[in-house]
Amino acid sequence: MAFPTAMAAVAVALCAAFALAALGGAEAQQLSPAYYDDSCPHVYDTVRRVIQEARASDPRILASLLRLHFHDCFVNGCDASLLLDETPTMRSEKEANPNKGSARGFPVVDDIKAALENACPGVVSCADVLALAAEVSVELAGGPYWRVMLGRTDGMAANFDGAQNLPNPTEPLNDLKQKFADLGLDDTDFVALQGAHTIGRAQCRFFQDRLYNFSDTERSDPTLDRSYLAALRESCPAAVSDNTCLNNLDPATPDTFDNRYYANILSNRGLLRSDQAMLSAPEEGAVSTAPIVGRFANSQVEFFQSFATAMVKMGNIAPMTGGLREVRRNCRVVN
Numbered sequence: 001m002a003f004p005t006a007m008a009a010v011a012v013a014l015c016a017a018f019a020l021a022a023l024g025g026a027e028a029q030q031l032s033p034a035y036y037d038d039s040c041p042h043v044y045d046t047v048r049r050v051i052q053e054a055r056a057s058d059p060r061i062l063a064s065l066l067r068l069h070f071h072d073c074f075v076n077g078c079d080a081s082l083l084l085d086e087t088p089t090m091r092s093e094k095e096a097n098p099n100k101g102s103a104r105g106f107p108v109v110d111d112i113k114a115a116l117e118n119a120c121p122g123v124v125s126c127a128d129v130l131a132l133a134a135e136v137s138v139e140l141a142g143g144p145y146w147r148v149m150l151g152r153t154d155g156m157a158a159n160f161d162g163a164q165n166l167p168n169p170t171e172p173l174n175d176l177k178q179k180f181a182d183l184g185l186d187d188t189d190f191v192a193l194q195g196a197h198t199i200g201r202a203q204c205r206f207f208q209d210r211l212y213n214f215s216d217t218e219r220s221d222p223t224l225d226r227s228y229l230a231a232l233r234e235s236c237p238a239a240v241s242d243n244t245c246l247n248n249l250d251p252a253t254p255d256t257f258d259n260r261y262y263a264n265i266l267s268n269r270g271l272l273r274s275d276q277a278m279l280s281a282p283e284e285g286a287v288s289t290a291p292i293v294g295r296f297a298n299s300q301v302e303f304f305q306s307f308a309t310a311m312v313k314m315g316n317i318a319p320m321t322g323g324l325r326e327v328r329r330n331c332r333v334v335n
């Protein structure tokens, strides 16, 4: 079903204003969709072109780029701190557990940035590149459109410890919801943003305990559908600790951005514990998330609207530290 663009734009604009107000403790950013209209008018088309090219040889890149924006915004706000490489004096966020051997797409970010530096040198921040790449990726995968707020600056330091604390799929649902709430994202945003798992892959190590030794019971997770469990065990044998095998986060429509992810959860086919917990862990607060899972499973329009709204709110998470900021020329190093 087509996404009602005008309605979404209104909702998104309202929520952007709300998100800025909600994050009063952080450094305020004056973001606007028109930020580069004069200084780099073809920014959106350039980002889209480079991603289209990358996608031809790597269909998964759309999912990987979407995830980078999330991992950037949840650590120090959306400031591209994730993109900084390790130096002798600074640990890179890329080396933190949730990212190491997992976060991918950095060379494509480099390609986007190089194309933008060529067209308008020193103008477009790396944090804005990640925000734009996330929107373009969702749209190319068949998901909603939203007007990306722009005008972020890049931070000058990585936060390794912050990245270690990124949401982990084995954490209790209450703790995960709290991590989102701490950043101004409510339960509807939380459930909607998890819907990003409608595309992309996960390595066995992130859910293997569910297959063989859930909560140290030496049994599988009882909330996992039996035939899905059998298929996952075949894909991730108990004895194998190699993480090259990839599994679709959405086993029904793995590369299409749609609401099937929620229908999967309703039939006990959420891949990560954190996916399924939104329905199946009432003792951890699923009472508030389960009805939202049901609503999004029933209405792709409602999911798309909520996802777009939540992405704008997430993109508004402002850097928590004032002071040194810049537009990086190379996203991997400070100028």
Ligand code: HEM
Residues within 6 Å of the ligand: 060, 062, 063, 064, 065, 066, 067, 070, 101, 102, 103, 104, 167, 168, 169, 170, 176, 193, 194, 196, 197, 199, 200, 201, 202, 203, 204, 206, 249, 272, 274
């Ligand atoms: C409770 C919160 C979340 C947890 C615990 C979580 C956890 C994970 C894990 C473990 C993976 C698999 C990584 C791998 O195997 O290398 C993954 C993949 C992914 N996540 Fe999340 N995630 C969360 C929220 C989000 C949000 C908010 C977004 C974006 C808005 C997102 C987007 C993605 C995407 C697109 C992938 C696939 C990436 C790829 O294929 O390269 N996730 N997530």
